[in-house]
Amino acid sequence: MHVKILGSAAGGGFPQWNCACPNCQLIRSGSFPGKARSQTQVAISQDGQAWFLLGASPDVRSQIEAAPELQPDEGTRHSPLCGVVLTSADLDQVLGLLLLRELQPLNVYATASVIHIVRDQNSMFAMLNRSPDQVRWHAISPGESFPLQTPSGQQSGIRCTSISVSARYPFYVSGRGQHLNPTEAVLALIVTSALGRTLVYAPSVAAITQSLREWLERADLLLFDGTFYTDDELIPIRGDKRAHEMGHVPVAGEDGSLRQLVRLEKPRKLYIHINNTNPMLNEASPEYRKVREAGWELAEDGWQANL
Ligand SMILES: [Zn+2]
Numbered sequence: 001m002h003v004k005i006l007g008s009a010a011g012g013g014f015p016q017w018n019c020a021c022p023n024c025q026l027i028r029s030g031s032f033p034g035k036a037r038s039q040t041q042v043a044i045s046q047d048g049q050a051w052f053l054l055g056a057s058p059d060v061r062s063q064i065e066a067a068p069e070l071q072p073d074e075g076t077r078h079s080p081l082c083g084v085v086l087t088s089a090d091l092d093q094v095l096g097l098l099l100l101r102e103l104q105p106l107n108v109y110a111t112a113s114v115i116h117i118v119r120d121q122n123s124m125f126a127m128l129n130r131s132p133d134q135v136r137w138h139a140i141s142p143g144e145s146f147p148l149q150t151p152s153g154q155q156s157g158i159r160c161t162s163i164s165v166s167a168r169y170p171f172y173v174s175g176r177g178q179h180l181n182p183t184e185a186v187l188a189l190i191v192t193s194a195l196g197r198t199l200v201y202a203p204s205v206a207a208i209t210q211s212l213r214e215w216l217e218r219a220d221l222l223l224f225d226g227t228f229y230t231d232d233e234l235i236p237i238r239g240d241k242r243a244h245e246m247g248h249v250p251v252a253g254e255d256g257s258l259r260q261l262v263r264l265e266k267p268r269k270l271y272i273h274i275n276n277t278n279p280m281l282n283e284a285s286p287e288y289r290k291v292r293e294a295g296w297e298l299a300e301d302g303w304q305a306n307l
Contacts, residue, residue, distance in 0.1 A: 226271025
């Protein structure tokens with residue numbers, strides 16, 4: 001299975017248009033010891049022909065243009081993209097669907113609650129269903145396994161299952177969230193290749209539960225929530241929410257993922273969905289060194305692996 005990271009930053013990207021934090025200022029000046037990143041987007045394929053996106057980032061158009069394997073190669077209308085698996089209704093996970101309209105047939109896999117929020121409560125997404133053979137929505141449930149299929153019904157060889165990792169719905173559904181199933185808000189995906197190799201994709205994790213930990217221990221490749229380095233990282237910038245309140249386990253600290261996953265030895269481990277304020281983006285920083293010494297890597301745009 002091909003795994004290609006098209007984007008690795010949290011919502012807003014790095015640099016973020018309205019941010020002048022030390023990281024964003026330095027990278028604009030051209031003197032930052034680290035890399036710019038677009039918003040988190042991963043593409044997978046068993047055969048290198050039929051591709052599926054994990055999430056649909058607002059940067060997906062430029063991400064496709066940077067990845068030749070995702071570009072059309074026949075006829076006037078064609079795409080190797082066959083489907084999208086949504087892990088939440090967060091804008092940085094779903095806005096890209098609007099960029100994938102243009103009457104293209106796609107399978108979209110998401111929980112019934114996320115489908116309801118995106119398709120039924122936001123009229124713009126009706127553009128995905130202008131014609132009967134355009135987007136087909138598939139409701140998935142945490143814990144249930146499902147195959148990824150092409151729009152014409154062919155098996156890709158890839159199977160997914162999911163686990164609930166947060167009960168937090170996005171701010172834009174506040175007031176309606178209490179009617180939605182809390183186990184369907186945010187998922188981690190367990191993606192299994194035709195050879196039985198496993199990717200765990202968990203860009204947003206509120207808490208590392210025992211059941212999540214068991215999946216992580218069996219994984220071959222892990223893409224894990226690296227949004228914030230510390231719980232209070234955003235306090236000097238926005239003055240409000242802590243990482244935990246925003247549904248993210250921080251990297252460092254007593255209950256950070258570095259410490260909680262210190263004995264996780266099997267998978268290759270990458271932090272993804274990294275916020276522009278995160279000091280580990282600076283490759284000359286002690287935070288970057290600490291993460292690397294603990295056996296973790298930082299996801300970068302364009303990174304790829306085969307499972
Ligand atoms: Zn910034």
